[in-house]
Amino acid sequence: GAVVSQHPSRVICKSGTSVKIECRSLDFQATTMFWYRQFPKQSLMLMATSNEGSKATYEQGVEKDKFLINHASLTLSTLTVTSAHPEDSSFYICSAPAGLNNEQFFGPGTRLTVL
Amino acid sequence: AQKVTQAQTEISVVEKEDVTLDCVYETRDTTYYLFWYKQPPSGELVFLIRRNSFDEQNEISGRYSWNFQKSTSSFNFTITASQVVDSAVYFCALSEPYSGAGSYQLTFGKGTKLSVIP
Numbered sequence: 391g392a393v394v395s396q397h398p399s400r401v402i403c404k405s406g407t408s409v410k411i412e413c414r415s416l417d418f419q420a421t422t423m424f425w426y427r428q429f430p431k432q433s434l435m436l437m438a439t440s441n442e443g444s445k446a447t448y449e450q451g452v453e454k455d456k457f458l459i460n461h462a463s464l465t466l467s468t469l470t471v472t473s474a475h476p477e478d479s480s481f482y483i484c485s486a487p488a489g490l491n492n493e494q495f496f497g498p499g500t501r502l503t504v505l
Numbered sequence: 506a507q508k509v510t511q512a513q514t515e516i517s518v519v520e521k522e523d524v525t526l527d528c529v530y531e532t533r534d535t536t537y538y539l540f541w542y543k544q545p546p547s548g549e550l551v552f553l554i555r556r557n558s559f560d561e562q563n564e565i566s567g568r569y570s571w572n573f574q575k576s577t578s579s580f581n582f583t584i585t586a587s588q589v590v591d592s593a594v595y596f597c598a599l600s601e602p603y604s605g606a607g608s609y610q611l612t613f614g615k616g617t618k619l620s621v622i623p
Contacts, residue, residue: 424610433596433615434550481548485611494600494611496542496550 392418392488396497403474404505411469411500413440413484419464420486424494425457428481440467440484474504507532509599509614517620518587525583526617528597532578534558539573539580540598540611550596556580587621594618 393416403409413423421442426434438459439447446459456478458470471478483499508531518524530539541553554564556573564571568588572581584591597614 431618434611434613436610436612439610483548483550493552493555494540496552498547498549501548 392416392486392493392495394484394486394495394497396482396484396500398500399498400501400503402503402505405475406473409471409474409502411471411482411484411502413467413469413486413497415465415486415488415495418486418488420467420488421464423461423467423484423486425459425467425469426483426485428483428499430481434483437469440469442467471502474502476504478502479504507534507537507599507601507612509597509612511595511597511614511617513617514615515618515620517622519622520589521586523583523585524587524619524621525581526595526597526619528580528582528614530578530580530597530599532599532601534601538600540600541571541580541582542596542598543593544596544616545593553582553595584619587619589621589623592619592621 395414395416397412401409423440425437427437428434436449437452440459440461442461442464448454461467481499481501485494485496488495510529537558539556543551561573561575568585570583594616596616598611600611
């Protein structure tokens with residue numbers, strides 16, 4: 391099956407710094423990837439749709455300047471949390487569709503803790 | 506707008522008991538997909554099943570079974586003879602129709618935390 395990786399798996403940073411999270415499709419190409427955010431004991435909320443070669447599409451309420459998304463290639467999308475604050479601490483998960491039926495394959499997630 | 510409701514926030518069962526996780530969905534689309542995912546404490550989502558809206562056949566996979574009732578907009582998940590390793594958060598999800606453009610989005614329920622007690 392298709393494999394999606396994320397790096398780093400866990401990151402702790404100081405308030406005010408920027409953090410970059412990578413999402414890679416390892417054995418397939420993905421023109422579209424999705425970024426989700428999951429607060430503790432809560433559901434996954436779609437943040438944005440990353441599109442290769444064009445701007446990302448953000449969900450309502452998600453700050454574009456806060457969460458920068460760059461779909462650099464057909465196998466890589468990055469999410470940069472700029473000037474991170476403690477309230478940005480969360481579990482970030484990416485996914486990419488693959489296969490004949492465009493089934494979603496999820497990355498293992500990145501746990502961000504902002505001190 | 507699409508919506509997925511998992512009314513059970515947490516469930517605890519004793520090992521070997523059967524347990525059913527409920528999922529009710531809302532959509533205006535006539536074509537859609539339903540999913541169940543398992544999220545163990547490690548956080549990684551594990552795909553369990555995908556069901557096409559046109560296929561109302563129930564499915565069984567080992568100790569897992571799914572009951573899709575289009576008339577009541579429900580897609581319930583049953584684990585028989587539960588085991589401690591089944592302890593996790595289970596999410597039901599709904600996708601918009603595949604547009605042919607290459608991808609579709611998922612709407613997740615809030616999840617049900619299942620604890621299987623030895």
